Amino acid sequence: MRLSRLAESLGIEFEGEDREITGIGTLKGAKCDELTFLDNPKYIKELADTKAAAVLVAPRYADAVPEGSIALVDDEPYLKLAMASEIFAPVPMKREGKEPLIGEGSNVAEGVAFGKDVVIGEGVTIMPGCYIGDDVKIGDNTLIYPNVTIYHGCIVGKSCIIHAGTVIGSDGYGFAHTKEGRHVKLYQLGNVVVEDSVEIGANCAIDRGTLDSTLIKEGTKIDNLVHIAHNCEIGEHSLITGQVGLSGSTKLGRNVVMGGQSGTAGHLEIGAFATIAARGGVTKSIEGGRVYAGFPLMEHKRWLKLNALLSRLLEKKK
Amino acid sequence: MRLSRLAESLGIEFEGEDREITGIGTLKGAKCDELTFLDNPKYIKELADTKAAAVLVAPRYADAVPEGSIALVDDEPYLKLAMASEIFAPVPMKREGKEPLIGEGSNVAEGVAFGKDVVIGEGVTIMPGCYIGDDVKIGDNTLIYPNVTIYHGCIVGKSCIIHAGTVIGSDGYGFAHTKEGRHVKLYQLGNVVVEDSVEIGANCAIDRGTLDSTLIKEGTKIDNLVHIAHNCEIGEHSLITGQVGLSGSTKLGRNVVMGGQSGTAGHLEIGAFATIAARGGVTKSIEGGRVYAGFPLMEHKRWLKLNALLSRLLEKKK
Amino acid sequence: MRLSRLAESLGIEFEGEDREITGIGTLKGAKCDELTFLDNPKYIKELADTKAAAVLVAPRYADAVPEGSIALVDDEPYLKLAMASEIFAPVPMKREGKEPLIGEGSNVAEGVAFGKDVVIGEGVTIMPGCYIGDDVKIGDNTLIYPNVTIYHGCIVGKSCIIHAGTVIGSDGYGFAHTKEGRHVKLYQLGNVVVEDSVEIGANCAIDRGTLDSTLIKEGTKIDNLVHIAHNCEIGEHSLITGQVGLSGSTKLGRNVVMGGQSGTAGHLEIGAFATIAARGGVTKSIEGGRVYAGFPLMEHKRWLKLNALLSRLLEKKK
Numbered sequence: 009m010r011l012s013r014l015a016e017s018l019g020i021e022f023e024g025e026d027r028e029i030t031g032i033g034t035l036k037g038a039k040c041d042e043l044t045f046l047d048n049p050k051y052i053k054e055l056a057d058t059k060a061a062a063v064l065v066a067p068r069y070a071d072a073v074p075e076g077s078i079a080l081v082d083d084e085p086y087l088k089l090a091m092a093s094e095i096f097a098p099v100p101m102k103r104e105g106k107e108p109l110i111g112e113g114s115n116v117a118e119g120v121a122f123g124k125d126v127v128i129g130e131g132v133t134i135m136p137g138c139y140i141g142d143d144v145k146i147g148d149n150t151l152i153y154p155n156v157t158i159y160h161g162c163i164v165g166k167s168c169i170i171h172a173g174t175v176i177g178s179d180g181y182g183f184a185h186t187k188e189g190r191h192v193k194l195y196q197l198g199n200v201v202v203e204d205s206v207e208i209g210a211n212c213a214i215d216r217g218t219l220d221s222t223l224i225k226e227g228t229k230i231d232n233l234v235h236i237a238h239n240c241e242i243g244e245h246s247l248i249t250g251q252v253g254l255s256g257s258t259k260l261g262r263n264v265v266m267g268g269q270s271g272t273a274g275h276l277e278i279g280a281f282a283t284i285a286a287r288g289g290v291t292k293s294i295e296g297g298r299v300y301a302g303f304p305l306m307e308h309k310r311w312l313k314l315n316a317l318l319s320r321l322l323e324k325k326k
Numbered sequence: 327m328r329l330s331r332l333a334e335s336l337g338i339e340f341e342g343e344d345r346e347i348t349g350i351g352t353l354k355g356a357k358c359d360e361l362t363f364l365d366n367p368k369y370i371k372e373l374a375d376t377k378a379a380a381v382l383v384a385p386r387y388a389d390a391v392p393e394g395s396i397a398l399v400d401d402e403p404y405l406k407l408a409m410a411s412e413i414f415a416p417v418p419m420k421r422e423g424k425e426p427l428i429g430e431g432s433n434v435a436e437g438v439a440f441g442k443d444v445v446i447g448e449g450v451t452i453m454p455g456c457y458i459g460d461d462v463k464i465g466d467n468t469l470i471y472p473n474v475t476i477y478h479g480c481i482v483g484k485s486c487i488i489h490a491g492t493v494i495g496s497d498g499y500g501f502a503h504t505k506e507g508r509h510v511k512l513y514q515l516g517n518v519v520v521e522d523s524v525e526i527g528a529n530c531a532i533d534r535g536t537l538d539s540t541l542i543k544e545g546t547k548i549d550n551l552v553h554i555a556h557n558c559e560i561g562e563h564s565l566i567t568g569q570v571g572l573s574g575s576t577k578l579g580r581n582v583v584m585g586g587q588s589g590t591a592g593h594l595e596i597g598a599f600a601t602i603a604a605r606g607g608v609t610k611s612i613e614g615g616r617v618y619a620g621f622p623l624m625e626h627k628r629w630l631k632l633n634a635l636l637s638r639l640l641e642k643k644k
Numbered sequence: 645m646r647l648s649r650l651a652e653s654l655g656i657e658f659e660g661e662d663r664e665i666t667g668i669g670t671l672k673g674a675k676c677d678e679l680t681f682l683d684n685p686k687y688i689k690e691l692a693d694t695k696a697a698a699v700l701v702a703p704r705y706a707d708a709v710p711e712g713s714i715a716l717v718d719d720e721p722y723l724k725l726a727m728a729s730e731i732f733a734p735v736p737m738k739r740e741g742k743e744p745l746i747g748e749g750s751n752v753a754e755g756v757a758f759g760k761d762v763v764i765g766e767g768v769t770i771m772p773g774c775y776i777g778d779d780v781k782i783g784d785n786t787l788i789y790p791n792v793t794i795y796h797g798c799i800v801g802k803s804c805i806i807h808a809g810t811v812i813g814s815d816g817y818g819f820a821h822t823k824e825g826r827h828v829k830l831y832q833l834g835n836v837v838v839e840d841s842v843e844i845g846a847n848c849a850i851d852r853g854t855l856d857s858t859l860i861k862e863g864t865k866i867d868n869l870v871h872i873a874h875n876c877e878i879g880e881h882s883l884i885t886g887q888v889g890l891s892g893s894t895k896l897g898r899n900v901v902m903g904g905q906s907g908t909a910g911h912l913e914i915g916a917f918a919t920i921a922a923r924g925g926v927t928k929s930i931e932g933g934r935v936y937a938g939f940p941l942m943e944h945k946r947w948l949k950l951n952a953l954l955s956r957l958l959e960k961k962k
Contacts, residue, residue, distance in 0.1 A: 437755065439753065439772030439790070455773055457773055457808070473773065475789065475790045475808035477789070491847065493807065496868065497805070507899045508863055511843065531845065531868035551869060571869075573886070589904055621923055628958065631958060632954060635957060639957075
C-alpha cells in the first residue's frame with residue numbers, strides 16, 4: 009500500500025516522498041519498506057537507528073525521527089498502529105497456493121485440514137482433526153496428536169511432540185484503547201517458532217508474536233493447559249509445568265523450571281537455571297541459578313521463613 | 327408433558343388442575359406453562375410474583391406459593407428440580423431440522439460440522455474442525471478459528487473473533503446432592519449470548535446458563551484458557567486476561583479489567599471500571615472504579631502495604 | 645525384545661539367562677516377562693517381592709534384587725528406564741486391527757475418527773470432531789461432545805458425559821534428566837480409566853498413567869479446564885471445580901471437594917470428605933472430613949484467623 013493512502017486511512021498528514029509500505033516492524037526490526045512506531049519512550053534510543061520507511065510517533069518525539077524515515081505524527085500513535093495493523097493482516101485462509109508438501113514416511117491421518125504452502129518433513133505423524141495453517145513448516149519426526157491447531161506461518165522443529173487440543177499461533181492479547189474505553193485490535197503479525205525436541209502438553213495456548221516471533225527453544229518440555237503470551241522467549245531445556253501462565257514478552261533463560269500454576273508478569277527476564285516453585289508469581293526480572301517462591305516472588309528460603317513467622321504469630325495470638 | 331405425569335415421575339403429589347408444562351424457568355422468568363422452584367430462601371420475595379404453572383418448594387414455604395401457581399411440595403426441591411431438568415433437556419443432536427442458512431460472502435471450510443437450524447450471517451469465516459450446534463446464530467463478519475465448539479442454541483454477535491479450541495455453551499457445573507453423597511445433574515437449559523465485537527482467545531470454556539443466558543457484552547476481549555461459569559454476565563468493553571476463572575452468576579460491570587490468573591467466587595458483582603490485579607481473588611461484591619489485589623481481595627494500596635509490613639517483620643526476626 | 649538386546653541398547657552388561665521382555669511394570673505390578681526399576685529408595689521393600697524379569701538398579705542396591713530377577717546395574721537407572729520406555733511405546737496409530745464395534749442405538753456423528761479395535765457400548769452419542777484412539781472402550785449411554793480426544797487404550801464407563809475439547813489419556817509429564825540438563829522422555833505406557841456416571845467439563849486434560857492407570861472413580865464430577873496429572877486416583881463422587889490442578893500420583897478419597905483454582909503437589913493423599921477451599925494449595929497428605937484453605941494449606945478456620953491477624957497488624961501500623 010502506498011504510504012499516502014495508508015496515512016489518509018489513518019487520518020494523518022505527512023511531509024515527504026510517497027513510497028510503498030509492505031508491512032509493519034519494530035523500531036529495530038523494520039525494513040526500509042515497513043512502517044514502525046514509537047509508543048513507550050524507553051525505546052527512543054532505538055528510534056535513531058530505525059530503517060523504517062515511516063514512524064508513527066507523538067508530536068513531542070517527531071523531531072527524533074531520523075532522516076530517511078517519514079514521521080507520521082499523531083496524538084495516539086499506538087491506536088493508529090492498531091488501525092494500520094488490520095490493513096497488513098493476512099486473510100485467515102489463503103485461497104491460492106500450493107497443496108502441502110509432505111515428506112517421505114510421514115503419516116497424515118484422513119481428515120487433517122491443511123492451509124496452503126505447508127511443508128511437512130519426513131517421518132512426521134499428524135493425527136485426525138488437526139489444522140495446519142497456511143505456510144506452516146513442520147520438521148522431521150514430529151508427532152502431532154489429534155485436534156491440534158497450528159495457525160498460519162508458525163514453524164515447528166524436528167522430533168517435537170504436541171499433544172491433543174493444543175493451539176499454536178493464536179493471536180496475542182494486544183489492543184489499543186480509545187478514550188471512550190473501547191479496545192482496538194492490534195492484529196498480530198508475527199508467528200511462533202518451536203525448536204527441535206520440544207514437547208507440549210494437551211490444551212495449551214501459545215500465542216504468536218505481535219510483530220516478531222514467540223520462541224520456544226530446543227528441548228523445552230511444556231505440560232498441560234499452559235498459557236504462553238505473545239513475544240515470550242523460553243530458553244533451551246526449560247520445564248514449564250501444568251497451568252503455568254507467562255505474560256507477554258517474558259524471557260526465560262535455559263533450564264528454567266516453572267512449578268505448577270506459577271506465572272509471570274510481562275516484559276521481564278528469568279535467568280538461566282532459576283526454579284520458580286508452584287504458584288510462584290514472578291513480578292520482576294530475577295537472577296538465574298536460584299529457587300524462588302511466593303507472590304510477590306521472593307527467594308524460596310525467605311518464603312519458608314515468612315510462613316514460619318506467620319505460624320508463630322498465629323500461635324501467640326491464641 | 328402433563329403436570330400430573332411430571333409430578334408422578336418426581337414422586338410428588340399435588341392438588342389443583344392438571345396442565346401442560348413445557349419447560350423450566352426461574353421464579354422471575356418462568357412463563358405460565360413452565361415449572362419453577364424455590365431453593366434459596368433469599369428469593370422468597372420473587373415467589374409472590376411468579377407466573378409459573380407450578381413451583382417446587384419445601385413444606386415451610388408451600389403457603390407462600392401464589393394463587394394461580396400449583397405448589398409441588400417436597401423436602402428436597404432442588405433435587406427434584408434436577409430430576410425434572412433431565413426431562414426438558416434437548417437431545418444432544420437434533421435429527422430433524424433445516425440445513426444451515428449461510429449468508430453471502432461467508433467462507434465456511436470443508437469439514438465444519440453443523441447441527442440443524444443454524445443461521446450464519448454475511449462475511450463470516452468458519453475454519454476447519456469447528457462444530458456449530460443446533461439453532462446457533464452467528465452474526466455478520468465474525469471469524470471462528472479451527473476446532474471451536476459452539477453448543478446448541480448459543481448466539482454469537484457481529485464482528486467477533488473466536489480463537490481455536492474454545493468451547494462456548496458447555497454445561498454449567500450444576501448438581502443437586504443426595505443424602506448419600508451422590509450428585510444429580512441439573513441439566514443446563516439456558517445458552518450463551520456473545521454480543522458484537524467480542525474477541526475470545528484460545529481454549530477458553532464458557533458455560534451456558536442454567537435456565538437463562540450467560541452473557542458476554544459488546545466489545546469485551548477475553549484472553550486464553552479463561553473459564554466463565556454459568557449465568558455470568560460480563561459488561562461492555564471488559565478485559566479478561568489469561569487463565570482467569572469466573573464462578574457462577576458473577577456479574578461484571580462495563581470496562582472491568584481482570585488480571586492474569588485472577589478469579590471470583592460466585593453470585594457477586596464487580597462494579598464498572600474496577601481493576602483486579604493478577605492473581606486477585608474476588609470473594610464478595612466490590613465497588614467499581616478502584617484497583618484491587620490479593621486473596622482475600624483488598625484494595626491494591628492495602629495489598630502493597632501488607633507486603634511491606636510482612637517484609638519488615640521478616641527483617642526484624644533475623 | 646530379548647533382554648540381551650535391550651541391555652545392549654541401554655549400554656548395560658548383565659549376568660544371567662537371556663529371556664524375552666514384553667513390557668515395563670512397577671516393582672509391584674511387573675509380570676515375570678517385564679522390566680522394572682528402582683529409583684526412589686523408599687520403594688526398596690517392594691524390590692524384594694518383585695516378579696519382574698529384570699530390574700534397572702543403582703550399584704548400591706544391586707544385591708537387593710531378588711533371585712529370579714536379573715539386575716541391570718547402572719548409575720542412572722531412571723534415565724535408562726526412560727530410554728527403555730521408548731522401545732515399548734506403541735505406535736501413535738495402529739495400522740492394523742478391527743474397525744470399531746458400535747453398540748445398538750448409538751449415534752456416532754459423521755467425521756468422528758476412530759483408531760483400531762475400539763469398542764463402543766449401546767446408546768452412546770459421539771459428536772463431530774472427536775478422536776477415539778486404538779483399543780478405547782466406551783460404556784453404554786455415555787455422551788461425548790465435539791472435539792474430544794481419547795487416546796489409545798483408555799476406558800470410559802457407562803452414563804458419562806465428556807464436554808467439548810477435553811483430552812483424556814495424553815502423556816504424563818515424565819522425564820529423566822541427563823547431567824547436561826537435557827530431558828529424556830519417559831514414554832507413558834499406562835492409560836486412563838473413567839468409571840461410570842462421571843462428568844468431565846470442557847477443555848480438561850487428564851494424563852494417562854506412566855505404567856498403571858490414572859483413575860477417576862464413579863460419580864465424580866469435574867468442571868472446565870482441570871488438569872489431572874499421571875497416576876492420580878480420584879475417589880467416588882468427588883467434586884473437582886474449575887481450573888483445579890492435580891500433580892502426579894495424587895490420591896483423593898471419596899467425596900472430596902476441590903474449590904476453584906485449587907491445586908495439589910504430587911504423591912500425596914487427601915482423605916475422604918475433605919474440602920479444599922478455592923485457591924487452596926495442598927502440599928502434603930491431609931485427613932478427610934475437614935475444610936482446608938490457603939497456601940501452604942491449613943485448616944480453613946486457621947486461614948480465617950490468619951487473615952484477621954494480618955488485618956489487625958495492618959491497622960496498627962497506620
